[in-house]
Amino acid sequence: MAPGLVETLPSHHVEAAAAYFNDKKQDSQSKEAFAQGAKTTNYDAEFKGTEKHPPASYPNYLPYWTDEKHPAYEPFEATEHGKNADSSFSNLLNGGEVKEITGNIGAEVSGIQLSKLNDAGKDELALFVAKHKVVAFRAQDFADLPIDEALKIAEYFGPSHIHPASGAPKGYPKVHLVHRSADDTTVQDFFQERTNSITWHSDVTYEMQPPGTTFLYLLDGPAAGGDTLFANMAVAYQRLSPAFRQRLHGLKAVHSGHEQAAAALARGSIVRREPVANVHPIIRTHPATGEKALFVNPQFTRRIVGLKKEESDMLLDFLYKHIALGADFHARVKWEKGTVVVWDNRVTTHSAILDWQDGSRRHLARLTPRAERPYETEFEGDD
Numbered sequence: 001m002a003p004g005l006v007e008t009l010p011s012h013h014v015e016a017a018a019a020y021f022n023d024k025k026q027d028s029q030s031k032e033a034f035a036q037g038a039k040t041t042n043y044d045a046e047f048k049g050t051e052k053h054p055p056a057s058y059p060n061y062l063p064y065w066t067d068e069k070h071p072a073y074e075p076f077e078a079t080e081h082g083k084n085a086d087s088s089f090s091n092l093l094n095g096g097e098v099k100e101i102t103g104n105i106g107a108e109v110s111g112i113q114l115s116k117l118n119d120a121g122k123d124e125l126a127l128f129v130a131k132h133k134v135v136a137f138r139a140q141d142f143a144d145l146p147i148d149e150a151l152k153i154a155e156y157f158g159p160s161h162i163h164p165a166s167g168a169p170k171g172y173p174k175v176h177l178v179h180r181s182a183d184d185t186t187v188q189d190f191f192q193e194r195t196n197s198i199t200w201h202s203d204v205t206y207e208m209q210p211p212g213t214t215f216l217y218l219l220d221g222p223a224a225g226g227d228t229l230f231a232n233m234a235v236a237y238q239r240l241s242p243a244f245r246q247r248l249h250g251l252k253a254v255h256s257g258h259e260q261a262a263a264a265l266a267r268g269s270i271v272r273r274e275p276v277a278n279v280h281p282i283i284r285t286h287p288a289t290g291e292k293a294l295f296v297n298p299q300f301t302r303r304i305v306g307l308k309k310e311e312s313d314m315l316l317d318f319l320y321k322h323i324a325l326g327a328d329f330h331a332r333v334k335w336e337k338g339t340v341v342v343w344d345n346r347v348t349t350h351s352a353i354l355d356w357q358d359g360s361r362r363h364l365a366r367l368t369p370r371a372e373r374p375y376e377t378e379f380e381g382d383d
């Protein structure tokens, strides 16, 4: 089915499902449980350092929560830069070295500067990342660029997503920050209650046009730990039997941002944009590679449209377990100073790992270009 022909479900289906789940306590582990906010950010520790830890390396990237409101997103025509890119990657990898991280997902690239790519190189970047799913670029100057310049590079791929609830550098709401202050104890507190910190998700899938090629770069981090897990959702899809894939074809699910917004308000934080829920196909087709991938995640997917609750829960629980247990299509990406990780949010899920104990600051910035509305093409038996 052509993208334009994928039906749009009546909005009352979306609202009913979102409202239903809004009233329920979610059983699945929520990443909001250890989200940071103005109250948990120790600016003294960040600007001056602590007994054990130096000041933040990039104080221009410290998070602030201001309560300016942003309007709802309007639909826009997304451009897929990977679609006509040169698959020899001669502009992107000119002089660079590529190492695969695993047999199924991930690569590390050294010897090139993302900030120096021409437009052909950026197009190739979109395709290279779509194929490898997640790529760690080492020794980049990204964090040292003026924030406007970094944003300009990312916005080649699509208009920035402004996160509804996260902290942002002063004056730059388009930059999403992942930040845990030096000497922060949230992780230890969290493990009083839970046995692990894994929260598989793709970013902000509740949006009508969720992000595609996504950039995350390290500013400060622990010497060991704080890696990020990624899963290849195209392999996760392919691993299922043809009969099961056929059954999934055509199903759609509600993705909701209401709970994230409610959690932000509950911890005294902000909500920049009214929360939304949207219906997306649970199998989506990548516009550059034509690959199909599972597109559900326990953070934001709530309900399969047209199934009864128990049926929807059973099917989603199976898919979540399949994704979480598929270590043979996971990669664990390690961070270093200067690392920029670029992933394709349409064909991956990821999870933070909260495993460092020494109170090191962890500070990253994400630039989040939005992409096309998810669509699914016809099931062809062997796809």
Ligand SMILES: [Fe+2]
Pocket: 201, 202, 203, 350
């Ligand atoms: Fe994320």
